[in-house]
Amino acid sequence: MPEIILDDTAYASTTGETVLDTLTRNGATVPSSCRSGVCQTCLMRAVDGAVPPESQKGLKDTLRARGYFLACQCMPTEALRIERPGAEARRLAAKVHAITPLNREIVSVALECSDMGDYRAGQFINVFKDDSLSRSYSLASAPAIDPHLTLHVRKMENGRVSGWIHEALRVGDQVAISQPLGECFYVPSDPEQPLLLMGTGSGLAPLYGIIRDALRHGHRGPIHLYHGSGHKHGLYLIDELRALAREHANVQYHPCVSREEPSEDLRRGRVVDIALSDLTALAYWRVFLCGHPDMVQSAKKRLYLAGASLKNIYADAFIHSAA
């Protein structure tokens, strides 16, 4: 089987094994998170040997041309000499500006980062707890509106990174983050196109950035935002989103709860069911789906069956780490 050389150590791969599996099975330290080719944490560079094209999917042309690849997606077909990412894929330094509770389990984390450059509301960054442990968090901020990068981080039980963010991270701390990643953002190409934004839990984060970014660009088509949680206490930014809907006649905000009888003007049920009972003829709609992977997967399928075009569906499933 092909041999992989990293830091002058040779590792023998076995059939059907990715480069990431080979390295970690043999005790090499390689940062990784989603292991699904999304978060790009396991980015590496082939110095000798060609990597399969599928291991470079989603990377910028400039990185592809320089031999960068995702170790979790790379099943080598020939011997490779590889190295860890260099300056092109560098980490950026950020400082914690504020940490604010949004509800019982989600905090907003505002970060100052002077090197971030251009980013699009709805993209995500990787936040590094240390050299080998990082997780992806979506950007709820919009560059022309918010002075800081903002994340909405839900605390997971025994969560190594979300727990650290909730319990140990403090205002003034320095953290390493990645450059912005992902394709889930608004493009101001068709201001009349109806937009459907659907998310559960902290999946509101990218949608909150995207909706404000679209409005800032003068989007005129109808915008429907469905935010769901089991219980009312899982929802957040309700007042802000209601105010946004009052200010913009084309915005409709639907807070939904699935596991309790709703009070006030909340909707009862799952976001996908409620959206599909409200909206028909989705062929021309642009759709943004974010949050729990099961919700994203099932919503994608059902919206497609309801007429939405797959090329108009932008989704970030909050896949959790397998390692």
Ligand SMILES: Cc1cc2nc3c(=O)[nH]c(=O)nc-3n(C[C@H](O)[C@H](O)[C@H](O)COP(=O)(O)OP(=O)(O)OC[C@H]3O[C@@H](n4cnc5c(N)ncnc54)[C@H](O)[C@@H]3O)c2cc1C
């Ligand atoms: C593109 C992308 C964007 C993301 N954006 C956000 C965001 O904006 N806000 C946010 O809060 N999270 C987001 N996530 C999820 C985030 O990256 C982490 O997976 C999450 O914070 C848990 O990491 P952890 O280290 O705290 O938990 P871990 O230490 O990895 O896991 C602790 C325990 O929780 C379980 N677990 C972890 N995540 C989940 C889950 N989602 N559902 C069920 N069980 C789980 C694990 O199986 C494990 O038992 C995003 C993920 C991706 C891929």
